[in-house]
Amino acid sequence: MGTMLAHLEELLTEASSHLPDVTTRRAFGSVGFYVDAKMFALAYGRGERLGVKLPAAADFAEAMALDGSEPWAPHGAPMGSWVLLPARFADDLDALGPWVRRAHALVRAAPSEAAPPKRARASTKARPAAAAAERAPGKRTR
Secondary structure, three states, X not given: OOHHHHHHXXXXXXHOOOOOOEEEEEEOOEXXXXXXXXXXXXXXXXXOEEEEEOOOHHHHHHHHOOOOOXXXXXXXXXXXXXXXXXXXXXXXXXXXXXXXXXXXHHHHHOOOOOOOOOOOOOOOOOOOHHHHHHOOOOOOOO
């Protein structure tokens, strides 16, 4: 793990140390911080930034209004409700802490996203009568 990513992970670990039910795991070339199996924050490896998920529109807008914030778009398309906080937050636990706590609370309170419905299996078509007749008992085919 790169030194900057390790630093960001340490910072998020410190900022979330008093929050309940936090787990971490690698995600998207980064380190994700989860509550109830839902990611609420990340140490973004490629961008060397800290991100938080703010599913409430007002909170998202407030974070985006911070000078230097931008939407998290790891593959070019913004990820809904995710904000990369200003780079200066990587050295300011006092500024980061409230956003991590807010993201944790909002994500924890949000309903779980339903799994996409399973696609129905394609039904097998009935075999033509001629093929079925060929396999009928007592009838031999060559």
